[in-house]
Structure formats: C-alpha cells, structure tokens
Amino acid sequence: MELLRATVPGLGIVKGMALTLRRFFEPKATVMYPEMPPDIATKFRGRLQLLYDENGSLKCETCFQCAQACPIECIDMGGMDTKGRFHVHWGPPETYGERREESAMRRSGRTVPDQAYEHFASFDLDTVDEILEGYDHDPKHMLQILEATQAAFGYLPVAAIKRISERTGAWYAMVYGTATFYGHLRFEPPTAGGGPVGVAARRPSDDGYVTALGASLGGGSAAGGADSAARPPRSPKKGRVQ
Amino acid sequence: MSAILQTPKDWPSVLLARAGAKDPGNIDEAVQSGAFDGLRRAIRELGPEGTTAAVEAAGLRGRGGAGHPTAAKWRTAAGTEARERFVVANGYGADPAASTDRTLIEADPYAVIEGATIAAFAAGAEQVFLSVRATDTTAVTRLQAAVDAASSRNFIGDDVLGSGRRIEVEVRPVQGAYMLGEETVLLKALDGKRGQPEQRPPHPATRGFRNAPTVVQNVQTLAAVPAILTGRKGAAGTILVDLRGHERSGVAEVPLGTPLRDIVELGGKPAAGRKLKAVVVGGPTGGILPPDQLDTAYSYEDLRAVGAHIGSGSVIVADDRACVVDLARLLTRYAADEACGKTIPCRIGVRRLAEIGERLSTGTSRGGDLGLLEDLAADVVGSALCDHERLATLPMMSGLRYFRDEVDAHYLRGDCPAGVCRTVRLATDRAPVGAPA
C-alpha cells in the first residue's frame, strides 16, 4: 500500500476531487446574506429580553455592565441597584433601531426628541447647562459636575443626569455608575423629615450593617468598638478635642 | 475616636505611642516627643535607597490587610521610569464596624504625615494624598490642621527640611462604598471616577494614579516607618485591632503573632453563665473561628490558614447567644451588597452565597444547598478579579468548617439551636418554632 501511494502520481488529486464532487451534489447550507435577507418579521428589532432564574427572580442585577459595553448605547434599564436605590429609566424601550437613530443624531450634535424624557423635562436644565459650562463639559470633572448639580437641585434628577451624559459625551451608564458609587449623591429629593443631606449624608447600609451586626450578636459582646450608632455617647470632655 | 484598650506592659507601643497626648494636633509637643526625627534621618543620613533598605531590613508589611512587603512597593515605584510619582495613604477604613485607622489619625496625625513623606522621599514622589473617610470629620480636620502646621515648619512642602526636595501633602476626604478601601478603587475615587477595581498586574506601584507609579499604603504602615528609622524596638511588628469584646470594646495595639486568645482577653470575660462561642476575625469578609482556634497567632499567614484574615483589623467575639448561621448570612449579605458589579462571579456568585445563607436561616434550604455552597465558593474564589470576592466566601465557609453541627441543624431540620433564626420548620411532625404549645 505504501508503495502504491508513493508510485501512482496524482492519486491525491483524484481523492480530493472526489470529495469536491460529492459535496457539490449535497444540499447547500450557505445563507446568501446580505443579497438575500433572512425572513424575519418586519417589526423585529433584536429586542433584549431579561431572563428569570429558576426561582422566578430576575437574573439582571442592574449592574449596567451591558449598557456600558454596548457601543451604540442601545441598552438602558430601570430597577433597584445593588445598593437598594431605585433608578428610573429614561430611555425609550431597549429597541435597537430607535436607539441607534437617536444615538447617531446625538453624536452628530442634533437635538433628539425623546418622549419618555419629556416626562421629566420640567426641570430647569439651564442650571445644568451653566454647571456644565463651568466645567468645560469635561467628563474628567464628572464628580464635581454631579456634586454641583446636586447642590443646585438637592438631588440628581434623571433629566439632569441625561443632560450631563449628552453634553459631556460620557456614557449614561458611566455617569450613573459614578453617581451610584459615591455615598453622598442621591437620586431622590431629600425626605421632608430632614434626614442628612448632601455631603454629610451617610450611606444607609453602613449604619444598617453595624446595627444588624449588633442584633445578630444578641448582646454577646460589648456595644461599639466601632463607628456606629451602637457606640455609647462620647463624654462631653472628649467631644471637645476637635 | 474609639476607646483605646489597655494592653499588657510588655507589648510595645509604637503606633499609639503618642496617643496619650493632651492635644494631638500640637506640633511642638509632637516634635518634642520625636515626630519628624525619622524624616530627618532619612533625608540627612540614609538617602532614598538607604531608607528603603532600612524599612526592608525591619521587615515591614502592609497593615491594610494583605501584608505586602512595603519596601518592595517603594522600590518598584522608584525604579519605574516616569515623569511623576504619587504616594497615597489609605485611611479610608472601609469596614463600618472597625475604627483602627481613624483612631490612629486622630491620635497621632503627625506619624501618618511623616511616614507618608518618608515614603514619598524614598519612592521619588512629589505628591502625597492622605485619604480619609469624609464622614470622619474629626480625623479630617485634625489631619488638615497637622498638615498646615507641618508645612509651616518645612517638614513638608517646597523644600523639605532644607534638602531642596519638594513633597506636597494634600488631605483628600473621600466617601463611597465599602469597596473604596481597595487600592485601585481608591485611586479612581481620588480622580472622581466610578469605583471599580482594576486588573493587576500592573500594580499601582508601576501604574496607578493617572497612570503614574503610585505607592498605596495603609496609614498604620506609614505610621510605623518613622519609628523604624529612629530605631524603636518592635517598630515593624505591631498592628491596631478593633476589638468588640465581651465587656469592653475599643482599639488596641497588638504585636503581630499574639495568640488570638490574648486579644480576646483584652475585652474581658463572658457574662455570667455564658461562654465564648465564636470570634469573627477580619471584618465583613472575616472568618468565624471557634474557641478551639484561639491559639492561632494573629498574623497574616496563620489567620489565612485557619480560614480568616487580618482584613480591617476587626475582632468580634460572640457568646452562645449568637447563631453562627445568622452571623455568616449577615456578613455575606453585606459583602454581596457591596460588590462593585464588575466581575460576574462576584456580582452574582456572592449574592447566591448570601441566598444560601438566607435559606439556611429561614429553614427553607433546598437539597444540595451545602454542596452548592462549597462549589460556588470555590468558583467565586477561582475567578476573582479583586480580593473582595476571594474573601467574601470566608464567613460561610468558615461557618461550615467549624460549626457543622449548627449548620446541619438549620439545613436538615430547620432548627436554630441558638434560637436566633426564625426558621420555618420543614418537618411536619413538629410545631413551628415559637408557636404556642
């Protein structure tokens, strides 16, 4: 056999051609895209769908990673973030076509009519524009811009966040992500009860954690040791040493 | 400032040596008791490399939790080609239930400033940021006042001690979530960006703040440096612990390697008729250790070997009124809520771990939950981007390792022996917990 293969010239070509011929008469699986578009319903927009896990809870954790990753910003979302804060979503539904056009227009500097957004538009956006002007629309000053906006409105209205995103060119998800990370920034007006406002505001989970820890220990260890509501009040003498 | 706990006479006092001062902000008193002597020696005698070598010879390691060798970071930063370099003192104190770093800053702001200036000198940095938690207002104001005073004496500023070296020190109050304590997140926060950790390498010492070599160092690490340079005994060997003890709570300076038992004893004895059940070592991602592990040395390696870690320096005792499952559930829930969302195993995996804990403590466990717990924890650890997820599994895993009987009571019978969890009993032949007989 070895000898045969070595001595008959062209045997390999014949074998190769045999395969070609066989495939030639087999049914074809090639899709002739884009000459022949696939048969898809006209309204299909490649809609995103959030999945539920086997316990019936949404698998999406509102982490915004997908929104941040999407190059044409077609994704936005609403819901509770991991800090238990509610974020109202402003965009039209996560529909590929609509958002693509809007993004394109926005990038070319035109104003974009946006019905969902008009719902929030009763804000005085001139104030936001002035703040943005003051920081030269520079996304590198995002924290300062957000702080100034909160100082003006008492919180960060959705419309203001959107405006900041538009004017600085920073992704909405990035602006929102920055805003959620800093404990002193808020998304809802301060409560009438007059809880801590602005820079003095503590993230609720800190005290909540310390209190819960104390409760879980069931009095088995002395209160305090920490930073907390659970700490015994300072003696006036100590409090004076500022 | 939290109470400072009395420690045995033979334990060295390095970090809190000046803690008794009437006015910690008084620069004259501080200088009289030796502040800035270390800086003077570094500049006049040792030079940058000599300073790094002295810190290396002392064997100083980071107090921020992971215990990286300090001198190695300085050397890397100094040896990396760059136009500018930075030193960042991490005084954020991420754990809301521990106040070691804040206590140090309030007790001796000059030690932190001096240590950071020496680090900048050795690493070739001109800019130092002292980051403090913005809500710790006493620490912020005291540190700012100390920086002003030190700068008026030329200990820092344009011409440090007449050497011609420029080292600017700036206090930067920061606030955000738990993750802000992590070094790469802190660097982002100083730049006003969204806080999510970065892949390492490159480590901040090569590429950190604004892409320049940056030495990030816990404030305790820095405060130990002047003491090392002035030759104080045991200067590289102590660490601050935030003890929540049976009778007393507060911050204590302990030598690394002290048996856990001695630390627990600083907090007094259990209440009458009670006994010690567990010690949570390391903060929200700490390990839950049983009494028979009390001989473990309080050191980086020994604690990791038993499934805990130094972490925030928090040591919390629990007597038999506490339920380990409930504790583990609580800690894991906090760790899950604080995850930054960047890595999927962290964002979702730690959450699922917390849910397993919650199912255990409500008596709604599903078959296979404990196996799932172990598998999932291994996956989360294995695919971690930052240390948070590597550590977030410790409360549940140490609970499972040391308190198997208690976990099984919850898992198999929906029963909480300590009577803390309000479980729904699974077995139909028993009355639900708390139901009238």
Ligand SMILES: Cc1cc2nc3c(=O)[nH]c(=O)nc-3n(C[C@H](O)[C@H](O)[C@H](O)COP(=O)(O)O)c2cc1C
């Ligand atoms: C979730 C997390 C939180 C952290 N929190 C702190 C903190 O509050 N303070 C701190 O000094 N280090 C903290 N670290 C450790 C830092 O990332 C870093 O290792 C340390 O500041 C380096 O200083 P050192 O070498 O002097 O320890 C944290 C790490 C992680 C993963």
Ligand code: SF4
């Ligand atoms: S927000 Fe995060 S969890 Fe939700 S769909 Fe996007 S990437 Fe997934």
Ligand code: FES
């Ligand atoms: S907590 Fe976000 S990557 Fe670890």
